Amino acid sequence: MGIELLSPAQMAEADRLAITRGPFDGPALMQNAGSAVAREILSRYPQAQTVHVLAGPGNNGGDGFVAARLLAEAGVDVRVHCEGHPRPGSDAEGALAEMRLPLLGFDAFAPQASDVIVDALFGAGLVREIGAPHAPVIERANASGAPIVAVDLPSGLSGETGLVLGIAIRADLTVTFFRLKPGHLLYPGRDLCGETILVDIGIPADVLADIGSRTFRSVPELWRTHIPWPDSGSHKYARGHVGVFSGGPSATGAARLAAISAARAGAGAVTVLSPRQAVQVNAMHLTSVMLKRTDTPEEAVMFAADRKMTSALIGPGFGVGERCTEFVLALARLAAGRPFGLVLDADAITSFENAPHRLFEALAAIGSETGRGCAVLTPHEGEFRRLFPDLADAAGLSKLERARRAAERSHAVVVLKGPDTVIAAADGRAAINTNATPFLATAGSGDVLAGIVAGLLAQGMPAFEAAAAGVWLHAEAGARFGPGLIAEDLPGLLPAVLAGLRDSQGSSS
Structure with missing residues (x-):
């Protein structure tokens, strides 16, 4: 796991640089991200009765569409809830077209405790407080008792600050990509993420040289070489x-x-x-x-x-x-x-x-x-x-x-x-x-x-x-x-x- 932390803006730049350099284009990176989410759900929650995917209109929702398709292909009962439509020509629109599952409105979202919820509403790039129609859905998700898997970052949580923007998903598991964001580690964000796993989706590490992150996880890899061990000549x-x-x-x-x-x-x-x-x-x-x-x-x-x-x-x-x-x-x-x-x-x-x-x-x-x-x-x-x-x-x-x-x-x-x-x-x-x-x-x-x-x-x-x-x-x-x-x-x-x-x-x- 890399020690660098990226702000949402820096993560967007990492995506852009990765797409420019290859080998993966935008749809391929989205496919890799959605595959990682689906893989975690299949391995952790094999007895789930139904998987509800809450999808937003952006790339986070696109990751959710990919996960929904792969879960359905694996025989899982999947219900996709979405209000609005991805931007025409976007990677998320392409993922929606490939999904071929019916889109349900938020009013049809009624999860049971035996289900699993995938939060693919907003991810780390959110900068404004959440209101209708998403706030009531988040309230229902949190109150359901069902395990929640957040894609990238629990919706309603700022990836920059770790602060809640009005209301936020309380996840049991967060699947994020390439590098953690400060919001994964700063409270209350750290608590709302539940267990966080970092997945390699094919973004090359050399993009970090262009981004120039100055924020890190404080782990031994950051400072280990500076520890002053004594030698035989020490007094x-x-x-x-x-x-x-x-x-x-x-x-x-x-x-x-x-x-x-x-x-x-x-x-x-x-x-x-x-x-x-x-x-x-x-x-x-x-x-x-x-x-x-x-x-x-x-x-x-x-x-x-x-x-x-x-x-x-x-x-x-x-x-x-x-x-x-x-x-x-x-x-x-x-x-x-x-x-x-x-x-x-x-x-x-x-x-x-x-x-x-x-x-x-x-x-x-x-x-x-x-x-x-x-x-x-x-x-x-x-x-x-x-x-x-x-x-x-x-x-x-x-x-x-x-x-x-x-x-x-x-x-x-x-x-x-x-x-x-x-x-x-x-x-x-x-x-x-x-x-x-x-x-x-x-x-x-x-x-x-x-x-x-x-x-x-x-x-x-x-x-x-x-x-x-x-x-x-x-x-x-x-x-x-x-x-x-x-x-x-x-x-x-x-x-x-x-x-x-x-x-x-x-x-x-």
């Missing part, structure tokens, strides 16, 4: 030194969670930088992680320079306010002058709620020197709103686009967390994570994620790839544990996940 400081900033004596646990996570992610050295009043609390719980009393931004910068720190994480449990902003701005100045990764989470984000421009200006300076420092922001939706209220409130704007615009504005990689975490870079690249588990919804989980990212940055991994890899590793660890997971479990699961990555990389090379 602890060659593997990077992470500084994690602790809060006061009653809020030290988050920093320690992040610190051990950075170490488990491969950093050679990790130091918790603690205010004086929390040193004893931290000392009672730290072994392999070092501890340094640090009360002022100046002390932090001096320690970072002296001990060759290559990344820093501030925010988890640190405390909100001007003291936090002073530390962040001092670390940003440090990052602008050397190879250095700065991860800002939790309190470090919230502290700039009333003056986000101060943060963005500081982060812009980091990226002004090519090959120097970098910054990663890891907000959940609430924290995102504090820095980017206009983007959070923009109606119809996808999570993908919100993260992309935030990254451009902040001059940082933005990790917008959630079940469909989006990782976006200021240069326009973005990825949607696909392996999340609901068991990660537990206190401290975000601190672990921030620590993993800081650990990868410390080893010299590029910021976008480090953020994407961190999100995937974090989710994979959570999925391996399952029910009962607490944040303290996650760091200890990372070695096995990383070992699996290394082994699979070796076997594929």
Whole structure:
């Protein structure tokens, strides 16, 4: 399965380029798509009493006509429901002519739970809200209890945003073609698609070079080659030194969670930088992680320079306010002058709620020197709103686009967390994570994620790839544990996940 994600417009361009280059013309691609749908229905639902095909007037409907013909030829009782007619001379009109089944109106659509419904109404290209006559049909389909197979994308779902346009089909299975669209992975679209399978219908992969997609699935194929494995000449400081900033004596646990996570992610050295009043609390719980009393931004910068720190994480449990902003701005100045990764989470984000421009200006300076420092922001939706209220409130704007615009504005990689975490870079690249588990919804989980990212940055991994890899590793660890997971479990699961990555990389090379 290719890692590129295509918008509906880009998918239309892929179709056009494929038809121009061959070997398949438009009718042949439609035949391949409809065949894939029919094949899945025959293999998954052999006991279906009747298959109802809901067909729209466009190419999605054409795919449905092909599927209906092939199912009927296989002996299935097929009923095709359509309002309107395909455009004269279109591939869909040709598919309708070959189908030779009667067309029934939507008023004749009365499915039983023992039937199967094929949704071939609109697909991924829909841009307007669904109204009559299609909305009542979608309501009937969803209420029927019959399994629904969506062609390309459930009708009523935006392939661009994953948002519902008025009303949408709730599919049990979605059969899509060539490459996934963002709407397959962004919620609520991911939930409405049910199981999604991607089918090769003959579009050559080389069309992607002309399309130039900048959106990806965040899977190991995207970032695996950037994972910094140690070699025989490595020593602890060659593997990077992470500084994690602790809060006061009653809020030290988050920093320690992040610190051990950075170490488990491969950093050679990790130091918790603690205010004086929390040193004893931290000392009672730290072994392999070092501890340094640090009360002022100046002390932090001096320690970072002296001990060759290559990344820093501030925010988890640190405390909100001007003291936090002073530390962040001092670390940003440090990052602008050397190879250095700065991860800002939790309190470090919230502290700039009333003056986000101060943060963005500081982060812009980091990226002004090519090959120097970098910054990663890891907000959940609430924290995102504090820095980017206009983007959070923009109606119809996808999570993908919100993260992309935030990254451009902040001059940082933005990790917008959630079940469909989006990782976006200021240069326009973005990825949607696909392996999340609901068991990660537990206190401290975000601190672990921030620590993993800081650990990868410390080893010299590029910021976008480090953020994407961190999100995937974090989710994979959570999925391996399952029910009962607490944040303290996650760091200890990372070695096995990383070992699996290394082994699979070796076997594929």
